[in-house]
Amino acid sequence: xxxxxxxxxxxxxxxxxxxxxxxxxxxxxxxxxxxxxxxxxxxxxxxxxxxxxxxxxxxxxxxxxxxxxxxxxxxxxxxxxxxxxxxxxxxxxxxxxxxxxxxxxxxxxxxxxxxxxxxxxxxxxxxxxxxxxxxxxxxxxxxxxxxxxxxxxxxxxxxxxxxxxxxxxxxxxxxxxxxxxxxxxxxxxxxxxxxxxxxxxxxxxxxxxxxxxxxxxxxxxxxxxxxxxxxxxxxxxxxxxxxxxxxxxxxxxxxxxxxxxxxxxxxxxxxxxxxxxxxxxxxxxxxxxxxxxxxxxxxxxxxxxxxxxxxxxxxxxxxxxxxxxxxxxxxxxxxxxxx
Amino acid sequence: xxxxxxxxxxxxxxxxxxxxxxxxxxxxxxxxxxxxxxxxxxxxxxxxxxxxxxxxxxxxxxxxxxxxxxxxxxxxxxxxxxxxxxxxxxxxxxxxxxxxxxxxxxxxxxxxxxxxxxxxxxxxxxxxxxxxxxxxxxxxxxxxxxxxxxxxxxxxxxxxxxxxxxxxxxxxxxxxxxxxxxxxxxxxxxxxxxxxxxxxxxxxxxxxxxxxxxxxxxxxxxxxxxxxxxxxxxxxxxxxxxxxxxxxxxxxxxxxxxxxxxxxxxxxxxxxxxxxxxxxxxxxxxxxxxxxxxxxxxxxxxxxxxxxxxxxxxxxxxxxxxxxxxxxxxxxxx
Numbered sequence: 001x002x003x004x005x006x007x008x009x010x011x012x013x014x015x016x017x018x019x020x021x022x023x024x025x026x027x028x029x030x031x032x033x034x035x036x037x038x039x040x041x042x043x044x045x046x047x048x049x050x051x052x053x054x055x056x057x058x059x060x061x062x063x064x065x066x067x068x069x070x071x072x073x074x075x076x077x078x079x080x081x082x083x084x085x086x087x088x089x090x091x092x093x094x095x096x097x098x099x100x101x102x103x104x105x106x107x108x109x110x111x112x113x114x115x116x117x118x119x120x121x122x123x124x125x126x127x128x129x130x131x132x133x134x135x136x137x138x139x140x141x142x143x144x145x146x147x148x149x150x151x152x153x154x155x156x157x158x159x160x161x162x163x164x165x166x167x168x169x170x171x172x173x174x175x176x177x178x179x180x181x182x183x184x185x186x187x188x189x190x191x192x193x194x195x196x197x198x199x200x201x202x203x204x205x206x207x208x209x210x211x212x213x214x215x216x217x218x219x220x221x222x223x224x225x226x227x228x229x230x231x232x233x234x235x236x237x238x239x240x241x242x243x244x245x246x247x248x249x250x251x252x253x254x255x256x257x258x259x260x261x262x263x264x265x266x267x268x269x270x271x272x273x274x275x276x277x278x279x280x281x282x283x284x285x286x287x288x289x290x291x292x293x294x295x296x297x298x299x300x301x302x303x304x305x306x307x308x309x310x311x312x313x314x315x316x317x318x319x320x321x322x323x324x325x326x327x328x329x330x331x332x333x334x335x336x337x338x339x
Numbered sequence: 340x341x342x343x344x345x346x347x348x349x350x351x352x353x354x355x356x357x358x359x360x361x362x363x364x365x366x367x368x369x370x371x372x373x374x375x376x377x378x379x380x381x382x383x384x385x386x387x388x389x390x391x392x393x394x395x396x397x398x399x400x401x402x403x404x405x406x407x408x409x410x411x412x413x414x415x416x417x418x419x420x421x422x423x424x425x426x427x428x429x430x431x432x433x434x435x436x437x438x439x440x441x442x443x444x445x446x447x448x449x450x451x452x453x454x455x456x457x458x459x460x461x462x463x464x465x466x467x468x469x470x471x472x473x474x475x476x477x478x479x480x481x482x483x484x485x486x487x488x489x490x491x492x493x494x495x496x497x498x499x500x501x502x503x504x505x506x507x508x509x510x511x512x513x514x515x516x517x518x519x520x521x522x523x524x525x526x527x528x529x530x531x532x533x534x535x536x537x538x539x540x541x542x543x544x545x546x547x548x549x550x551x552x553x554x555x556x557x558x559x560x561x562x563x564x565x566x567x568x569x570x571x572x573x574x575x576x577x578x579x580x581x582x583x584x585x586x587x588x589x590x591x592x593x594x595x596x597x598x599x600x601x602x603x604x605x606x607x608x609x610x611x612x613x614x615x616x617x618x619x620x621x622x623x624x625x626x627x628x629x630x631x632x633x634x635x636x637x638x639x640x641x642x643x644x645x646x647x648x649x650x651x652x653x654x655x656x657x658x659x660x661x662x663x664x665x666x667x668x669x670x671x672x673x
Contacts, residue, residue, distance in 0.1 A: 020368070020369050020372070023365075023368050023369075024365045024366070024368065024369060025365070026365075027361070027364050027365035027368055028361055028362065028364075028365045030361075030364075031358070031359070031360070031361025031362075031364050031365070032361060033361035033362055033365070036654070037361060037362045037653075037654065040362065040652060040653070040654070041362070041365065043652075044652045065652075066651075066652060067651065067652020067653065067654075067656070067657060068652075068657065
């Protein structure tokens with residue numbers, strides 16, 4: 001009764017062994033084996049130490065060919081064969097061997113990485129939106145600046161954010177806040193689920209209450225994106241600049257300034273007014289605005305003459321355009337009262 | 340009600356098989372591809388050849404010179420041929436050393452005195468003992484009691500020549516796996532009943548103890564894992580022929596038949612929860628306790644038969660082997 005590695009080595013190194021590698025890792029997944037079992041499988045099947053390194057999640061597992069876990073294996077050698085967990089990710093699974101690798105080694109790496117991805121997703125939360133929304137109590141603690149620091153740290157661990165370098169809060173019009181890790185490199189699309197969303201800045205996990213506050217502010221600058229409520233459905237707090245100050249000036253009981261009242265009257269006059277003024281205010285040119293509105297240039301000119309009459313200020317010159325932009329933004333702030 | 344119907348009624352009370360440990364399940368898939376899906380007595384010659392090939396002479400029994408290794412021919416049972424003992428003595432021993440007397444496995448029908456000896460040498464290196472492994476005659480060519488008498492003759496010779504070999508006759512441990520575990524238990528019964536030799540302990544690894552082959556675990560695991568109920572039927576039939584399962588089977592053939600388990604040396608017993616032998620191993624440990632004896636029992640969850648040998652790197656295999664060493668260390672230190 002020989003050992004497993006010996007059994008594999010004795011096999012046809014092509015098809016037979018590759019199939020066995022596949023089924024070996026499939027069975028580990030079926031049995032809900034942990035990361036150490038996966039790394040042990042890679043080590044045993046390839047007859048050399050194997051490592052899993054996932055810096056983002058703080059995972060380091062190293063198992064030697066005899067199946068014993070020994071994490072202190074020294075630095076990684078770039079000459080060793082390795083494979084990432086995701087196509088563009090950093091190398092994550094390593095076989096500590098030099099020399100020519102055969103097809104079985106490549107297969108071991110590939111299957112071990114695929115299996116590790118499954119286990120990491122299950123145990124450390126790669127699908128954070130679902131997991132984190134499903135634990136509103138932990139999110140609440142994490143975003144509560146008055147909560148004790150250790151309580152917030154524990155909440156972060158429960159939400160799979162222990163090892164996240166940076167995270168942000170996504171505030172949505174319906175439902176509670178979402179907390180998501182932000183990868184150190186590359187841009188990542190926030191999880192909004194198609195809802196109107198304010199995106200807080202990426203911050204260290206301890207500073208998430210600030211990201212949450214900024215996200216709620218950003219949410220107030222969003223619109224439905226309809227003809228009557230035109231504007232962006234997603235707003236990044238980082239991109240608000242000085243506009244963020246406006247949010248504090250508009251509360252539920254604040255009287256609208258005359259420009260906003262004029263805008264509301266104009267909007268109530270004809271169904272095209274809101275979308276037309278929004279397009280004119282935020283497009284790079286009238287031509288672009290006409291294209292966005294899907295109307296002829298001359299039609300747009302006619303409408304603008306009407307609208308300027310109702311507003312009682314010109315919107316063509318830069319100053320008038322700024323007044324229009326501010327009036328439109330203030331209108332959104334009035335519609336999206338602070339919560 | 341016929342006997343058959345009652346057996347079926349009993350069978351219906353057994354739940355689904357306990358799941359294999361995930362790592363072991365993965366390894367089992369590979370192992371099973373290299374094992375025959377069923378065993379029959381006709382297959383025994385081919386099985387023996389396969390074992391001889393895979394266990395190979397490439398084993399370094401000296402462990403880089405840590406052991407002096409010899410194969411010694413010694414007298415067999417009265418009126419029977421000589422037997423061969425594989426003797427591994429530590430080369431750096433100042434005083435008399437304890438000895439592990441090993442009985443190999445192989446379903447009563449295959450294997451030789453090198454089968455499973457690697458772990459015995461692991462123990463010996465760790466604990467400073469010698470190892471003696473007995474080559475006993477195999478069934479079906481040699482039915483009971485040839486096997487157990489060969490094992491006993493080798494043990495007796497080892498004890499009687501302890502001084503010459505540098506062994507401490509007060510510290511003889513008998514050990515065996517699978518069929519060898521059953522034979523080890525039987526040898527301990529013989530040593531008790533014949534008044535010699537004295538044994539310090541008995542190590543029964545996933546032991547094959549019960550020719551009746553009808554425990555809940557044997558039925559639960561039928562067709563699964565390694566060495567299922569059908570294979571076990573073949574092994575016991577090879578040993579006992581038509582007598583298998585009859586009321587008058589000797590406890591020296593099937594220790595589960597023993598009615599008196601008192602006066603036996605301390606026992607270490609382990610077994611997987613997902614193997615044919617689970618319930619007979621548990622029952623044997625219970626019998627030892629009920630007789631006032633000392634026994635340590637480990638039932639490893641999700642283990643199939645012989646997992647520690649076939650998938651030695653698995654976490655469960657590592658824990659299994661570590662538990663054996665800890666028990667041996669306690670036994671030898673006391």
